[in-house]
Amino acid sequence: MSVHPWYVTWCAACDWNVDPGAPDPDRGRLAQVRRRLARRHGEQLAEEIGRVGSGDRRGRPDGSTVLAFGLALLVHGITAGLFLAAAVLIVGGWHTGIQPVLGVLLLVGVAVLLPRPGRSPSGPAVLYRADAPGLFGLIDEVGAAVGTAGVHAVVVDASFNAAVSTYGYRGRRVLVLGLGLWEILTPQERVALLGHELGHFANGDIRSSFLMHGALRSLVEWLFVLRSVNHGSIVDWFLNALTFLPRWTVYGLIHLLDGLTLRASQRAEYLADTGAARAGSSAAAVTLLDRMLVGEGVEAHLRRESMAAARAGLGSGGRDAREVREAAERELWERLAARIALVPEHEYERLRRVSARRGHSVDDTHPPTHLRRRCLASAGPQPARVVCDGSRAQVVAAELAAARAVLARRVIRDHAG
Template sequence: METVRQNVGATDAPGVRPCPECGTEVTLHAWYVTWCAACDWNVDPGAPDPERGRLAKVRRRLAARHGEQLAEEIERGGSGAGRGGADRSTALAFGLALLVHGVTAGLFLAAAVLIIGGWHTGIQPVLGVLLLVAVALLLPRPGRLPKGPPVLFRAEAPGLFGLIDEVGAAVGTTGVDAVVVDASVNAGVRTYGYRGRRVMFLGLGLWEILTPQERVALLGHELGHFANGDVRSSFVVHGALRSLVEWHSVLSSVKHDNIMDWFVNALTFLPRWAVYGLIHLLDGLSLRASQRAEYMADAGAARAGSSGAAVTLFDRLLVSEGVEAHLRRESMAAARAGGGSGGREVREAAERELWERLAARIGSVPENEYERLRRVSARRGHSVDDTHPPTHLRRRCLASADPRPALVVCDGPRAQVVAAELAPARALLARRVIRDHAG
């Protein structure tokens, strides 16, 4: 397809021209693709990124098929739970995960028997200790709070945590123990520590381009994962996947520098590929249940922030590449300006204005471009990643459901309190984004 972009200089005023395919007038916008809504001329001028590897292609097709089936079930008024096959897949996933944990437990028991029962032999306790080391390597480890990004706790951000608590109550769960703020165009939740404390990740690249109600919807989606459960995130399945990844890492082949390396690689060849197959089997068995959890979390977004806010939240996800490109441009512009006189002042100004300029830039995206991106999303099957259903299906399910009013309202004063609590993290991350390139 032809790539047509307009650059009208200092003004963003749109113009018009006839579509070369059907003659319908099409709108010209500065910096955006020119396309025709009547015949889809030039709607998708860029080629999609190629899939990496055969397994990645299969996995993506499987994810798309599950996403379409679940969307149809939900639109017919079901919960997306499915019948028979889905339940069997979930049961098999748990069974396989328990088997993985059983192997680890068996190794531990064997080590105990060797150490205690064979103490008089001398060699058996040594073998037992080696098995204990193997068990220690293979055990799933609890998550940790990251050390790089700012981490907020309840005492330093009561307004933000109060909002999260209220959204949690709206979707049927509790709040979180910590909030990690970074510069990504993303958000997420998980547990950390042996006590299973909850942490939420807020990427300012996404948070700053949302309206207050879209932010509530985002919080509702993420907390919905705690409220509804997610097979892939459960300790049993997630822990088994992590154990299998550890096993595969331990069994990875080594360089063929000598005959011993050849012998070790030959010895671990079959176990290594068996573990690799188990990883993909467990991943595939839990994929449909994981996608169903995403649809249920989307319903939590609508319940907390309103259906309208949840729908427009998905439009913001479609411009994520634009967010990343804008942040790169800002940092590179500051780097170029930093080489001349007043370079320090230029960088500091760029840091102060980074998030406001990002919000203004994304806020200026015309509806015509959002519609184009929605059509491209449907053509390519765009998704956050291949564990998520296609974005256009998630948006369609929300848009076709009965409208929901917001259970949690984030009005002006409340939004200002939250913004003030996030201000130190915003300033620190803006400085990091700018200085990553400015040096």
């Protein structure tokens, strides 16, 4: 057995102590059902993709997807019906005086329920093409490799994450890059990460479609309006009784729509993984998934750095405390990358086995990580269509330098004060 003071001691032959920190089971029956459903979908899709091989893995829309779109149309149809009812009350009942008032109130409710586009990106680290031409050029090249366009904005934050979305009525694209993930990757793994995220645009994801996202948002708004109130009065009791059935109907619709789109969402993740392999190489896509297993370690390291700076600052005063914080901020991301680079292969192997035992995934909309890794490894080696060499990586790093500094300051001062 490999023994290291920083990592779990375990036996590769019999899996002794491979998962000493196994989490408690999900609380709540719905959470358990959703978790089992997500794992079953992930396993079924992995088998299907394995049979299809390297060909077209999209498949035809299944019955659940068709039903989900029908349900989304029904939700939007109800909103449209409320709008028509408001119009009838206002126009047809103008002479009554009270009906237009009810119609206006109904219009306000419709305005709340209408699907809205995402908001424009904001925050201390938002980059546009003019701010980072090298980074956007890399994104454009990766987008072309996976069969889509680039993005209009990049939001950089400190999370261990990456994501894509749209904003505005014109559907402009935004990419979120979490430095907690970006900084621990090799240049080619970063290309694979970009390929995965842009692959969502290339292949589509029904949950992010305007129709489906708007329906889910409307249902959540309905649930908020129908929420129970508990102030102890007889009026509250009467209102809760009146809204009981509609409230639980909406709650059930949310979970039904979520369950119906779960399989399609997981398929979208498998397809996005093929984009990662196509852009950055299959080897980089596989090791990228390994990096996803050390998320807890990354977050723990950032907390330790922040708390260490806070303790050092308490032992100093004035200018010395400020210098301690500034030094911690300057070195934060380099120290994180160096720390994760020391993770030995036997620890990655342990994490892969834990992943298979727990069905580890980023969340329930993602297939289990070990299944994603197996599908990539079984698809055969693919060379990189986009290469990020040393000089190109340096250009991108220089363009991200200001964002890195701002976010390092934020991470350190969360505890350092």
